Amino acid sequence: MSRLQCISPIDGSLYVERELASAAQIASALAKAQQAQQAWRRTLLKERIAIGRKAIAAFAARETQLAEELCWMMGRPIRYAAGEVRGFVERASYMADIAEQALADIKVPEKPGFIRFIRREPLGVALVIAPWNYPYLTAVNAVMPALLAGNAVLLKHSAQTPLCAERMVEAFTEAGLPDGVFQYLHLSHADTEQLIQAPAIQHVAFTGSVPGGAMVERAAAGRFISAGLELGGKDPAYVRADADLAHAVETTIDGAFFNSGQSCCGIERIYVHESLYDAFVEQAVALVKQYTLGRSDDPDTTLGPLVKADAADFVRDQISEALAQGATAHIDPATFTLGKRGTPYLAPQLLTGVHHGMRVMTEESFGPVVGIQRVRDDEEALALMNDSEFGLTAAIFSRDVETALALADRVEAGTVFLNRCDYLDPALAWTGVKNSGRGCTLSSVGYEHLTRPKSFHFKTQL
Missing domain, CATH: 3.40.309.10 (Aldehyde Dehydrogenase; Chain A, domain 2)
Known part of the structure; x- marks a missing residue:
């Protein structure tokens, strides 16, 4: 089985080594996510938010450990590393604060004899592919609202920051998130591309290079799934x-x-x-x-x-x-x-x-x-x-x-x-134009990209 190695930029030492997921492990994770999502989407939104807030607290409690790991994995000076943990808390908390309003039924003008509204439904299983440069901040932008909206999430982190995926899942597990709703996979590029093509994946949130975004679009071509791409900048x-x-x-x-x-x-x-x-x-x-x-x-x-x-x-x-x-x-x-x-x-x-x-x-x-x-x-x-x-x-x-x-x-x-x-x-839409990508995370608009609208048109008078 192939392995990933995180070589620390501080001194060139091997900091983390992990086995890459096998085909059987990937298939198992997909099956668990699909099954768990069916129950998770039926969980009351208030309960999903409560678990999310507990996960935020569990994550924040590890600030010193997480900062040190960031420092060694990707080279952030230790004097600044804890700032990313606090940024995670800020963004995740805001998305929890607005979840009920952002996911509420959309009302339309009343019409005698009818009940009409639009409901936001979760997409299903979302794949979040996060980079090494801001590994927690880029991931939380999609992970937190995806979970609160009722989706299951598979998180694939950069080989440079594998512990970030593990620590995020640990925090949500400690908070009582049901098994299978949020999982991580350490994957090769080829396996990541294959995973995007899996029928169970209904959304991809990718942060990375322009060529990486092009890979996501090629892999998802013809599947008619949604994809959020945050790519390069100048x-x-x-x-x-x-x-x-x-x-x-x-x-x-x-x-x-x-x-x-x-x-x-x-x-x-x-x-x-x-x-x-x-x-x-x-x-x-x-x-x-x-x-x-x-x-x-x-x-x-x-x-x-x-x-x-x-x-x-x-x-x-x-x-x-x-x-x-x-x-x-x-x-x-x-x-x-x-x-x-x-x-x-x-x-x-x-x-x-x-x-x-x-x-x-x-x-x-x-x-x-x-x-x-x-x-x-x-x-x-x-x-x-x-x-x-x-x-x-x-x-x-x-x-x-x-x-x-x-x-x-x-x-x-x-x-x-x-x-x-x-x-x-986090109150504003995070999005780009041209080769900086498409789609949106954060703000109430971000929830729109992690759900699909479903219209209810009931005739009540016969």
Whole structure:
């Protein structure tokens, strides 16, 4: 039987090893999920919510353990790792808070002699495929509402973060969730693709790369099932002439470098009005130089390693290519002694003199690098922001709310921020456009993608 190995980016050691599920184990999990879902969907919503809240509490109680495991599995600095546990609690709690309202029958105007309404029914068995970069946050977006809506869930996590799937299931099991309703499977890519084709699977929630999303669509083709795809991003920020400069610098740089830049909604390109450009660059460079690149288990580290050495070398190649094309690097990599080619440790970099002929401004980097480009006005900034195959989030920094709103209405993105970035508000729909995917999680709209409408049309007077 094949095995998965989680190699820690901290020191290259083997951190977790697990057997991949066999064909018999996959078939058994599917059968259990189908059977359990039939009873789970008939469980009162209040009871499902109560179990969900107990699971949230059980998960939160493990914060220290979960943070340490995250640190070792994917390289998040230990000083920040617990934040993901708290984010999980925030999102899961909100989806529980709104479940009764979001899943309530939809009333239509009264008509004499008839009873008419629309009910939201669970889809059946949902397959959630989660990535390593925010393994709990990306998973909970779909898992919690899917369960509360009456679906059974199979969770497949990245081979880099296998413990995350196990810990989530453990929390729900401790909360009293019936056996079979929520299970995890450690799978190969080939087995994952086959699982999508299984008749029992009625929904797929995938977070990952654009090629991974294309795989999901190919595997599900002709099955007429729903799929939610959160894919890549090359998210822009625009700093207008009237922005609060210090706030814009602090917020965009944090948005670009948090989690070593390994965030689908992180800031990957910044456009600054020419009147603020020089001051912005000066302050941004000073801020980036304050980062401490180091082992994730060191509490002084503010910039950890990337998940793998080849991911870091990919970003290095983007930077080298941009420099060859005329960009200017403002950070001396030698000042970050750990950052060496062939290792996951990568010095942060801030580039100017960039343009959209460079890969670093158009291709997802997923690392600690950001390009800053000077713009003349709103129209030039808007054209550059929209000049991308991606459209997950975008950020505008301005004191003029009305003008920012008018600009935001023209930005091609699933979420547009004003004076902030890189945050998911669970009350708002999390979605993307273009190659950033389709579908939606979170908010009341997220429940619509995990249920199907069923109309009831009763004639009561004969």
